[in-house]
Amino acid sequence: MPRRKDEPGFSRRSFLKTVGAGSVAAGVLTRSPGAEAQTVNGVGPGAVPISLNINGQTHRLEIEPRVTLLDALRTRLSLTGVKRVCDRGTCGACTMIVDGKTIYACSTLAIETQGKKIRTVESFTQGTVLHPVQQAFCERDGLMCGFCTPGFVTAAVALLEKTPKPTPEQARRALDGNICRCGTYVRVLEAALNPGGARVRRAALDGSAEGAQLRNGGHRG
Amino acid sequence: MEGTVASWPPPAERALLGKSIKRVDGPDKAQGKAKYTYDIVRPGMLYGRILGSPHARARVKSVDLSAAQSLSGVRAAIVLADPADPGKSAINYQGEEVAAVAATTEEIAEDAIRRIKVEYEVLPPLATVEQAMSPNAPVAFANGNVAKPNLQQDGDVEAALKTAAHIVEGLYSTQVQTHTSLETHGGICEWDGDKLNAWVSTQGVNASRDGVAQALGIPQANVHVVTDYMGGGFGSKLGGDLQVVVAAKLAKAANAPVKVMADRKSEHLVTGNRPSAYAKVRAGADAQGKFVAFDAETWGTGGAGQGSGFPLPYQVYVFPNRRRSHRDVYINAGPQRAFRAPGHPQSCFITEVVVDELADRLRLDPLELRMRNLPEDAPNQQWRKYFPIGAEKIGWSKRHPTGDGTPGPIKRGMGCAANRWGGQGNRQTRASCEILPDGGVTTRIATQDIGTGTRTLVTMITAETMGLPMEGVKAAIGDTSYPFAPGSGGSVTVGSISPAVRVASENARDALFAKVAPVMGVEASTLIAKDGRIQSRTDRSKVMTWKDACKQLGTQPIQADGAFDPALASVGTSGVQFADVEVDIETGVTHVKKIVCVQDCGMIVDKLTAESQCYGGIIMGTGFALFENRILDRNTALMVNPNMEWYLLPGMSDVPEIDVTLIDQDRGVVGLGEPPVISTAAAIANAVANAIGARIRKLPITPDTVLAALEQERAGGTA
Numbered sequence: 001m002p003r004r005k006d007e008p009g010f011s012r013r014s015f016l017k018t019v020g021a022g023s024v025a026a027g028v029l030t031r032s033p034g035a036e037a038q039t040v041n042g043v044g045p046g047a048v049p050i051s052l053n054i055n056g057q058t059h060r061l062e063i064e065p066r067v068t069l070l071d072a073l074r075t076r077l078s079l080t081g082v083k084r085v086c087d088r089g090t091c092g093a094c095t096m097i098v099d100g101k102t103i104y105a106c107s108t109l110a111i112e113t114q115g116k117k118i119r120t121v122e123s124f125t126q127g128t129v130l131h132p133v134q135q136a137f138c139e140r141d142g143l144m145c146g147f148c149t150p151g152f153v154t155a156a157v158a159l160l161e162k163t164p165k166p167t168p169e170q171a172r173r174a175l176d177g178n179i180c181r182c183g184t185y186v187r188v189l190e191a192a193l194n195p196g197g198a199r200v201r202r203a204a205l206d207g208s209a210e211g212a213q214l215r216n217g218g219h220r221g
Numbered sequence: 222m223e224g225t226v227a228s229w230p231p232p233a234e235r236a237l238l239g240k241s242i243k244r245v246d247g248p249d250k251a252q253g254k255a256k257y258t259y260d261i262v263r264p265g266m267l268y269g270r271i272l273g274s275p276h277a278r279a280r281v282k283s284v285d286l287s288a289a290q291s292l293s294g295v296r297a298a299i300v301l302a303d304p305a306d307p308g309k310s311a312i313n314y315q316g317e318e319v320a321a322v323a324a325t326t327e328e329i330a331e332d333a334i335r336r337i338k339v340e341y342e343v344l345p346p347l348a349t350v351e352q353a354m355s356p357n358a359p360v361a362f363a364n365g366n367v368a369k370p371n372l373q374q375d376g377d378v379e380a381a382l383k384t385a386a387h388i389v390e391g392l393y394s395t396q397v398q399t400h401t402s403l404e405t406h407g408g409i410c411e412w413d414g415d416k417l418n419a420w421v422s423t424q425g426v427n428a429s430r431d432g433v434a435q436a437l438g439i440p441q442a443n444v445h446v447v448t449d450y451m452g453g454g455f456g457s458k459l460g461g462d463l464q465v466v467v468a469a470k471l472a473k474a475a476n477a478p479v480k481v482m483a484d485r486k487s488e489h490l491v492t493g494n495r496p497s498a499y500a501k502v503r504a505g506a507d508a509q510g511k512f513v514a515f516d517a518e519t520w521g522t523g524g525a526g527q528g529s530g531f532p533l534p535y536q537v538y539v540f541p542n543r544r545r546s547h548r549d550v551y552i553n554a555g556p557q558r559a560f561r562a563p564g565h566p567q568s569c570f571i572t573e574v575v576v577d578e579l580a581d582r583l584r585l586d587p588l589e590l591r592m593r594n595l596p597e598d599a600p601n602q603q604w605r606k607y608f609p610i611g612a613e614k615i616g617w618s619k620r621h622p623t624g625d626g627t628p629g630p631i632k633r634g635m636g637c638a639a640n641r642w643g644g645q646g647n648r649q650t651r652a653s654c655e656i657l658p659d660g661g662v663t664t665r666i667a668t669q670d671i672g673t674g675t676r677t678l679v680t681m682i683t684a685e686t687m688g689l690p691m692e693g694v695k696a697a698i699g700d701t702s703y704p705f706a707p708g709s710g711g712s713v714t715v716g717s718i719s720p721a722v723r724v725a726s727e728n729a730r731d732a733l734f735a736k737v738a739p740v741m742g743v744e745a746s747t748l749i750a751k752d753g754r755i756q757s758r759t760d761r762s763k764v765m766t767w768k769d770a771c772k773q774l775g776t777q778p779i780q781a782d783g784a785f786d787p788a789l790a791s792v793g794t795s796g797v798q799f800a801d802v803e804v805d806i807e808t809g810v811t812h813v814k815k816i817v818c819v820q821d822c823g824m825i826v827d828k829l830t831a832e833s834q835c836y837g838g839i840i841m842g843t844g845f846a847l848f849e850n851r852i853l854d855r856n857t858a859l860m861v862n863p864n865m866e867w868y869l870l871p872g873m874s875d876v877p878e879i880d881v882t883l884i885d886q887d888r889g890v891v892g893l894g895e896p897p898v899i900s901t902a903a904a905i906a907n908a909v910a911n912a913i914g915a916r917i918r919k920l921p922i923t924p925d926t927v928l929a930a931l932e933q934e935r936a937g938g939t940a
Contacts, residue, residue: 064328075268075327080260081253083452085403086865087485093403121253130248138247141829144837145672146250147403147452153251175873179865181403181453182672183837185876 043111050111054079055123065111069103070094072110073120081121081150085179092178095151095158096120102158102177121150124157132196133157142191144182152178156192168193227724227786229824229889230685236751237685239885241829244677245691246450246670255450258422259404259482263411267296267323269471269481270330271464272337273316273490274302277553277858278346278361281310281319281339288336289322294329297475298322298337301467312341313361313525314555315859316490318463323471323479346553348858350499350522353550361553362526368549376542381514385505387582393502393571395902395920397522397851398495398844399488400560401870404452406492407482408465410472417444421465422482424454424671425708430701432461437469448669448699455841456559457493458671459710489863493558494851496529497521498567504540506579510593514542515575521567522550523557531564535572537604537639538594553858554851559710561838562642562895566845566902570920573638573903578916581623587907588612588637600888601793604639607819607884608797611637614817614880615799624914630807632914633814636907637799640899644822644892645792646716648785651704654683654722654729656779660771662687664725665697668706668718673894674830675714679722681827686726688750689767704782712892716790719826719890725783732779737770791889794896796820798839800904801877804912806931809924811909813843813877816901821884823891828883835881835897842901844871850921 044065052059054073061076073079073096082105085093089107096105097119124131133156136142143149152175159166159174166174171192180188229238249255274281286298302319303309312319320337324330346361347353353366360366382388408421408429417439423429426446434441451458468481483492498521505513521529528549534540576594580587588608595604612618615635625632652666664683670676679696687694697703707717730750738745743757755770757763799817804810816839825831848869852861862868906917909927915934919926 066328071327074260075262078262080256083257083259083403085485088864088866090865091403125252130251134248134251137251138243141244141247141833143244143247143250144674144833145403145453146246146255146450147257149250150253153253172873179403179870179872181401181455181841181870182833183840183871183876184833185840185871185873186836186879187833189873189876 070105136191142187263478285338289333346858381542386508400457402453405483410469411478495560496523515540632912634912638900638903644712647707650717652721652725654725667703720789728781798900800908809927822893838897846902
């Protein structure tokens with residue numbers, strides 16, 4: 001089951017239990033007699049065909065059931081926007097949006113996200129126009145080395161889709177699952193609370209010519 | 222002709238310099254398009270993994286790779302800790318590298334690592350400085366567990382202390398902090414005959430080239446290092462990293478490119494840390510509040526065989542008489558590496574807490590005591606000016622004497638501390654600037670952007686010089702084939718590259734002036750480049766667009782070199798920080814409400830990214846103050862928290878309100894990466910003591926530290 005970052009009452013312990021059970025089901029059942037008949041979970045440990053819906057596109061790939069969603073995207077599909085940092089569901093650098101909820105992709109098996117809508121940082125830009133959140137991260141310098149940035153951007157987009165005008169407290173809570181070592185937090189929070197200017201937001205969303213002018217250029221602060 | 226003497230444009234004429242300019246690579250980073258070393262995939266690339274020792278002290282007796290080699294998908298397996306070589310078979314810390322494999326997928330490489338059979342002779346480890354210093358300790362290091370004391374003396378401490386009206390004595394300590402860079406150490410190595418191409422997560426492409434070449438025994442000229450984007454280093458990525466050397470060896474053995482990135486656990490164990498510091502201090506002041514002497518016996522550990530030096534007393538306040546004896550202590554833990562302002566946060570914490578304790582003895586406002594003991598002003602020591610600015614911003618006049626007397630468990634307090642740093646540019650730095658006939662401009666320099674905004678600064682300085690917008694200029698960096706720039710450590714980057722880029726750009730621009738002046742019918746010396754045009758200063762009708770001017774080049778681009786010019790750089794920075802905290806004396810939890818920072822760095826290049834350095838330093842300093850701690854098991858010397866859920870970094874909710882005042886000075890460029898991290902922990906520690914009425918003498922200020930300090934105060938005082 002995907003690890004939801006924002007699930008109420010969620011704990012690290014319950015997460016470990018879930019993943020442990022999942023791995024056992026995926027890896028061991030085929031070896032026990034009669035396992036084939038027992039359950040559809042009885043696949044692997046060798047590569048199996050799976051299908052993932054990522055950013056509106058269907059990707060078919062052959063991977064071992066133990067491969068995480070993060071590794072499937074990074075090493076099999078060249079979607080390297082999301083990063084591997086802590087590799088155990090702490091830092092949020094691998095944040096993706098699955099069926100509208102943010103998850104830690106490093107702690108989610110790819111095979112378990114079949115049939116779900118997976119969105120990554122690669123999907124937010126419309127043409128060449130940055131998403132208002134991305135625009136705000138650039139304008140307010142909510143990024144330094146940039147390694148945590150895709151995860152933060154994804155968490156902020158998910159927050160604003162659910163809560164368009166968050167309070168600072170709501171924004172802090174929504175971004176508390178992400179870690180930055182350079183210390184961009186102050187400006188990340190500003191960016192999440194002020195996505196683009198109203199002008200930028202409208203232009204970005206309607207794809208107008210004005211929006212096109214606001215694309216990657218325009219470095220003057 | 223303008224430009225024959227290198228200079229920065231007068232402040233009023235600056236289009237970009239000193240303003241808040243967005244990063245040129247912000248969009249690529251925010252979209253996930255920026256390709257870091259970790260993200261790069263080469264055709265036919267294999268994934269390498271390193272097996273680290275599970276023991277902190279051992280001897281490798283045998284390594285059997287056969288089971289790993291027989292695994293389908295494994296293409297190479299090598300031994301790193303050769304049992305036959307006494308120098309290499311000795312394991313001195315957990316995670317020290319034993320063997321490595323390369324395989325077609327990361328999962329197979331992991332499986333292969335688990336199949337390697339290693340026989341160890343496990344030896345008793347030294348897990349703490351106390352164990353290492355004990356007379357009964359096993360001797361774990363060839364030259365002993367404790368180095369000979371290093372004595373520094375100035376004046377007569379004993380005589381001076383006899384004249385002191387007040388003396389503070391105490392033991393102060395700071396913990397080991399790990400860098401915890403988000404992108405781990407590593408690289409991709411690809412051989413092309415005897416030439417090696419390496420994509421490396423490094424703070425110094427040249428140092429990486431030199432280190433890797435030396436480790437492999439090949440000419441430096443045969444190694445090409447590229448670092449386009451890198452995910453943090455903080456001092457830990459300044460050399461030829463073993464991960465890269467191993468990738469090169471595996472790539473040779475497998476005849477295919479190999480990527481080796483450390484995993485998170487090894488990143489904590491083997492890629493460096495800030496050494497611990499311990500100091501037994503005696504410091505005295507006379508009745509007028511003038512410091513008379515500072516006497517310290519200090520020690521600390523930088524792990525296995527590494528030093529733990531730090532300056533003491535911190536060289537801000539004037540102590541006329543000083544004595545200090547330091548011993549490096551070696552334990553079986555990962556070796557230290559440079560960590561953002563090496564030695565300074567430790568030294569600042571110890572010194573500034575001592576100063577606050579003296580203020581309490583003198584019944585003086587600690588700010589007043591500081592003002593009485595600061596040296597004369599200089600461009601890079603402006604504490605006399607900055608302390609009052611910071612005090613005003615934090616509301617120091619509302620500060621109560623030590624111990625918040627208001628009822629209830631939540632106590633409020635304020636503290637402050639000063640910092641200094643060098644940040645002088647490297648005089649060997651070079652840059653080259655190219656103007657193409659279509660108007661394109663590229664500046665090349667072998668520096669690297671470690672997150673500070675270097676790529677943006679190279680672009681800014683070139684654009685300023687050419688009178689072009691940021692979009693009109695490209696910065697090509699992070700490549701050993703470009704002109705030399707130093708590693709990005711010691712806050713030297715901006716002070717090194719800014720002058721070289723300015724001179725190269727001026728030289729290129731002046732060559733263009735010389736080319737177009739005859740066509741325009743003016744003297745080249747009258748030309749200026751501004752707002753996308755080249756125009757005569759004396760005759761305003763003589764003007765040409767940048768593009769038209771460049772067309773005059775025909776088919777021949779301009780290529781100009783530039784060398785560092787000391788007239789464009791400066792040295793030394795000063796700053797102060799103030800903290801306002803709340804402490805719950807029932808739970809011991811400290812919450813930092815606000816940090817005020819007043820900081821200079823010479824001439825500011827990009828205000829936006831300079832401010833971000835301050836925010837970042839303060840947040841890292843908050844982690845050092847309250848959370849971060851490498852914890853070793855005292856029996857096994859194994860790290861208890863080599864991950865990111867128990868090695869605690871500050872998160873969004875831990876970050877205080879931060880008020881940054883940058884002072885833009887009329888002198889050359891100086892680095893800023895390190896200064897803002899130095900004073901935060903000291904200011905917080907003094908604020909906590911001011912809140913709870915008990916002295917904090919050790920970091921991190923965890924709830925148990927606070928409760929213990931309160932308990933000790935109740936039992937008769939810490940002072």
